[in-house]
Amino acid sequence: MSAPWWQWVASTDSLTTRIVSAGGERPFRVRLLRQGVGFPQPHEALALGMAARRYAWRREVALCVDETPWVVARSVAPLEALRGQCLENLGERSLGSWLFRQPDLVRGPLYATRHAPGFTFPGDASSLWGRRSVFQHGCKHGGLSLLVQEYFLSTMADDLALPSR
Numbered sequence: 001m002s003a004p005w006w007q008w009v010a011s012t013d014s015l016t017t018r019i020v021s022a023g024g025e026r027p028f029r030v031r032l033l034r035q036g037v038g039f040p041q042p043h044e045a046l047a048l049g050m051a052a053r054r055y056a057w058r059r060e061v062a063l064c065v066d067e068t069p070w071v072v073a074r075s076v077a078p079l080e081a082l083r084g085q086c087l088e089n090l091g092e093r094s095l096g097s098w099l100f101r102q103p104d105l106v107r108g109p110l111y112a113t114r115h116a117p118g119f120t121f122p123g124d125a126s127s128l129w130g131r132r133s134v135f136q137h138g139c140k141h142g143g144l145s146l147l148v149q150e151y152f153l154s155t156m157a158d159d160l161a162l163p164s165r
């Protein structure tokens with residue numbers, strides 16, 4: 001991985017905040033693609049330590065600058081752990097804006113991938129790098145585990161003059 005991409009892929013603070021600042025004057029928007037309840041994919045269940053046939057909350061978004069998707073993301077959490085977290089009401093507000101306000105937040109290791117996202121998204125950009133990590137908070141009270149998978153698109157590389165990988 002090139003050094004400029006490492007800066008993005010290995011960052012552990014809020015990606016939303018980074019994208020907003022990299023976009024400069026251009027408007028930022030979270031475009032909600034899909035959200036609802038269903039089964040996790042087997043690799044997602046494994047990452048979350050949950051049974052594959054338990055229900056999960058799933059959310060897919062595009063993080064857009066000037067209406068151009070730069071990053072697409074899919075987040076998955078076991079439904080039973082979500083009670084009272086009101087994540088369904090996030091709408092087009094960034095998950096990061098809520099997540100990084102949680103005082104006892106712990107982020108697990110980041111795993112990078114060159115695989116394409118396992119979900120469809122608008123536009124004809126390709127994914128250059130993907131990554132995922134599990135966030136946990138409120139562990140002492142049997143709290144929330146949230147798997148966040150983010151894919152950096154070629155449109156972002158074009159706009160920021162980043163290398164192809």
Ligand SMILES: C=C(O[C@@H]1C=C(C(=O)O)C=C[C@H]1O)C(=O)O
Pocket residue numbers: 013014015016017030059060061063071073074075093094095096097099148150
């Ligand atoms: C996790 C963050 O939030 C971002 C926002 C998301 C959303 O709104 O669904 C999903 C993934 C993230 O890239 C972050 O800002 O780091």
